[in-house]
Amino acid sequence: MRRATDAPFTSDLVSQKRVIVCCGAGGVGKTTTAAAIGLAGAMAGRRVLVLTIDPARRLAEAMGIPAGGATPARVPSALVKTDGALWAWMLDPRIVFESMVRRLSDTKDRADRVLGNKLYLALRDLIAGMQEYTAAEALYTFHESGDYDLVVLDTPPSRNALEFLEAPRKLALFLDEKIVGVFLPSTGASGLFWSRARGLVSSVFDRIFGEGFMDDLQSFLGGFSGMFASMRSHAEAVRALLTSDQSSFIVVTSPDSAARTEARFMQAKLRSMRLPFSGYVLNRSWAYTRGLASPSSLAAGTSPAAISALRKLEALADHERDLAERDRLLLNALRDDGQCEATATPHLGAAIEDFAGLLTLAIGLRVPPGAEDRGNGD
Amino acid sequence: MMDLSRLRAVLVAGKGGVGKTTVTAGLARAAAAAGKRVLAAEVSYELDSPTPLAEVLGLKRASEEPVLVERNLSLALLTPHAGHLHFLRDALPMRMLADAAMKSAAIRRFLLAAPSLAEMGVLYRILDFLRRKRSDGSFEHDLLIVDLPATGHALGLAQVPSVILKVIKRGPIHDAMREGLVLLTDPKQTGTLLVTLPETLPVSEAIELAHGISKHKIPLAGVIVNRVPVDPFTPEERAAIDAMHIDTAAMLGARTIPRIDRAKESIARLKRELGHSPLTLPEVIDETHLERTIAQAFGIGAKA
Numbered sequence: 116m117r118r119a120t121d122a123p124f125t126s127d128l129v130s131q132k133r134v135i136v137c138c139g140a141g142g143v144g145k146t147t148t149a150a151a152i153g154l155a156g157a158m159a160g161r162r163v164l165v166l167t168i169d170p171a172r173r174l175a176e177a178m179g180i181p182a183g184g185a186t187p188a189r190v191p192s193a194l195v196k197t198d199g200a201l202w203a204w205m206l207d208p209r210i211v212f213e214s215m216v217r218r219l220s221d222t223k224d225r226a227d228r229v230l231g232n233k234l235y236l237a238l239r240d241l242i243a244g245m246q247e248y249t250a251a252e253a254l255y256t257f258h259e260s261g262d263y264d265l266v267v268l269d270t271p272p273s274r275n276a277l278e279f280l281e282a283p284r285k286l287a288l289f290l291d292e293k294i295v296g297v298f299l300p301s302t303g304a305s306g307l308f309w310s311r312a313r314g315l316v317s318s319v320f321d322r323i324f325g326e327g328f329m330d331d332l333q334s335f336l337g338g339f340s341g342m343f344a345s346m347r348s349h350a351e352a353v354r355a356l357l358t359s360d361q362s363s364f365i366v367v368t369s370p371d372s373a374a375r376t377e378a379r380f381m382q383a384k385l386r387s388m389r390l391p392f393s394g395y396v397l398n399r400s401w402a403y404t405r406g407l408a409s410p411s412s413l414a415a416g417t418s419p420a421a422i423s424a425l426r427k428l429e430a431l432a433d434h435e436r437d438l439a440e441r442d443r444l445l446l447n448a449l450r451d452d453g454q455c456e457a458t459a460t461p462h463l464g465a466a467i468e469d470f471a472g473l474l475t476l477a478i479g480l481r482v483p484p485g486a487e488d489r490g491n492g493d
Numbered sequence: 494m495m496d497l498s499r500l501r502a503v504l505v506a507g508k509g510g511v512g513k514t515t516v517t518a519g520l521a522r523a524a525a526a527a528g529k530r531v532l533a534a535e536v537s538y539e540l541d542s543p544t545p546l547a548e549v550l551g552l553k554r555a556s557e558e559p560v561l562v563e564r565n566l567s568l569a570l571l572t573p574h575a576g577h578l579h580f581l582r583d584a585l586p587m588r589m590l591a592d593a594a595m596k597s598a599a600i601r602r603f604l605l606a607a608p609s610l611a612e613m614g615v616l617y618r619i620l621d622f623l624r625r626k627r628s629d630g631s632f633e634h635d636l637l638i639v640d641l642p643a644t645g646h647a648l649g650l651a652q653v654p655s656v657i658l659k660v661i662k663r664g665p666i667h668d669a670m671r672e673g674l675v676l677l678t679d680p681k682q683t684g685t686l687l688v689t690l691p692e693t694l695p696v697s698e699a700i701e702l703a704h705g706i707s708k709h710k711i712p713l714a715g716v717i718v719n720r721v722p723v724d725p726f727t728p729e730e731r732a733a734i735d736a737m738h739i740d741t742a743a744m745l746g747a748r749t750i751p752r753i754d755r756a757k758e759s760i761a762r763l764k765r766e767l768g769h770s771p772l773t774l775p776e777v778i779d780e781t782h783l784e785r786t787i788a789q790a791f792g793i794g795a796k797a
Contacts, residue, residue: 140509141509141643142511142643143509233660278538285605285606289605289606291602294598294603315599319581319590319594319597322584322586322664323665323666325663325664325667326664328664371510373514374510376548377543380542380543408743409745410745410747413737413739420727420730420732423727423730424726428734429746431746432744434749436745
């Protein structure tokens with residue numbers, strides 16, 4: 116039984132959840148989908164923040180916000196036209212990290228020391244790794260601020276799509292006092308365990324990183340030492356929020372077979388991590404064809420060029436019908452396979468670069484798929 | 494388009510979903526058919542994550558050590574873990590110490606948590622494969638072709654050596670990263686193939702990526718535009734269509750027309766901004782044809 120008249124599952128999510136996380140392989144349109152979900156939330160009357168990762172500049176322009184601002188920018192209300200409101204922010208790992216250090220430091224002096232450390236100065240511009248560490252932190256901070264009813268997170272295109280969840284956990288594992296203590300200047304903790312572990316680490320590090328690195332690392336980590344407990348408890352609080360029923364994870368996929376393999380993998384992974392997986396969004400799909408005219412309705416006239424042109428247009432139409440059939444089958448396969456909800460958003464091509472395109476997607480995520488052609492006895 | 498036949502390493506880069514894996518596999522097969530000993534490799538940060546390149550090459554499971562796929566063609570996974578282990582074994586005087594280090598919870602967790610050390614492990618693994626020699630003194634792998642993870646990371650890998658060299662001033666990691674930097678920036682040894690799609694945004698991103706790569710002095714060997722829609726219309730037919738003033742968004746079949754136009758614009762723009770014509774691959778292409786097209790474009794197999 117299919118919910119031909121019901122609204123898509125995303126409709127309930129955007130009006131009820133506090134956090135929605137969009138996962139998916141790179142290139143499936145995650146950022147655009149996250150923006151459309153945010154807009155759908157605003158249309159439902161809520162105050163929504165979309166946290167995007169490296170959005171296409173055009174998308175920022177479409178939303179009427181500057182790229183590279185230090186704080187969330189409000190999407191002009193003339194565009195949103197509802198009681199709700201929409202903000203967007205492009206995640207800047209440096210701002211997130213530095214404000215966390217300032218918040219957790221007991222003195223300004225201590226914060227300055229961490230942020231002025233030469234190891235940090237060398238590493239802060241690295242693209243790889245930094246987004247993963249700060250996405251969850253940013254999500255948590257904005258959620259806690261109470262300024263927003265809903266925060267939508269577009270996940271970084273990283274080594275693995277759930278890295279943003281794993282990274283804080285890895286950090287927490289490292290910040291375990293027994294572990295990180297080995298890397299810190301000796302504070303008098305003694306005993307066989309400590310001296311052995313320290314001996315191994317410093318002999319290995321001196322040999323591979325060269326002499327002097329261990330001192331740099333110690334002074335960097337030493338600067339943090341008062342913050343470890345807060346950082347650890349933060350990592351735990353993020354995890355608690357994301358596993359609660361206030362949160363929802365959506366896996367975005369495209370009809371491409373590699374993307375679907377990745378999507379299935381992610382769905383399984385989310386479930387094994389006991390995160391609240393809500394369903395799939397099949398993006399860039401050709402599934403909906405109802406309401407579209409057919410080239411056969413056109414009058415070709417008598418010119419030979421027009422007649423052959425129409426014949427070729429018919430062939431293109433047949434190809435699109437095949438794609439529609441393929442994508443409807445895919446949608447059903449996603450539902451059956453994951454025992455979950457799935458909804459499709461249309462292939463909009465270049466139209467996605469303006470606000471009208473985003474609005475089309477947002478409407479599709481909220482209202483019953485009236486345009487969906489459910490022929491073929493589906 | 495650059496001649497790839499003399500290179501030691503080709504890095505296939507681009508956004509997710511543009512077809513990097515298909516291009517990697519096509520290039521690997523073409524080079525193997527031309528008589529080169531080829532190692533195709535994909536980066537895997539977790540052992541249970543999907544391995545699309547292995548799938549395209551018809552292998553059920555890839556492993557960290559090369560597995561023979563067919564004559565002259567092997568496949569390996571590039572994992573940070575294998576890179577770290579080999580590195581420690583090479584750098585530390587005793588194997589025992591290396592193994593003890595990899596067993597130490599403190600060191601393992603440090604390697605996991607520190608940003609960029611994973612990329613460093615992958616890069617070390619690439620160097621390791623390129624150095625390997627057979628008993629007759631020839632290279633074990635003439636050509637290494639790497640299917641890089643989706644963007645961010647293409648650059649991520651590229652910027653790793655220079656950042657690490659800033660932080661670590663001496664010692665084996667310093668030396669390995671210096672070697673890595675020399676390799677990555679030498680146009681006689683390394684080339685990057687940038688794969689993109691014929692749409693406005695992917696092309697903008699490809700141009701940005703090309704500039705990022707050149708900022709790190711990594712040689713760009715070529716650009717491939719994948720899945721280009723075929724334009725079925727003659728100029729006269731197209732004029733006839735335009736004269737009908739169709740709402741292309743609201744008619745079956747007609748939705749393809751703006752895609753065709755955008756594809757043409759995108760290809761022209763790439764040529765304009767990057768200075769050379771990209772190789773275009775049609776939307777529907779079989780394996781043999783793909784291999785042949787890639788081989789011709791990049792000077793592979795000319796003297797097989």
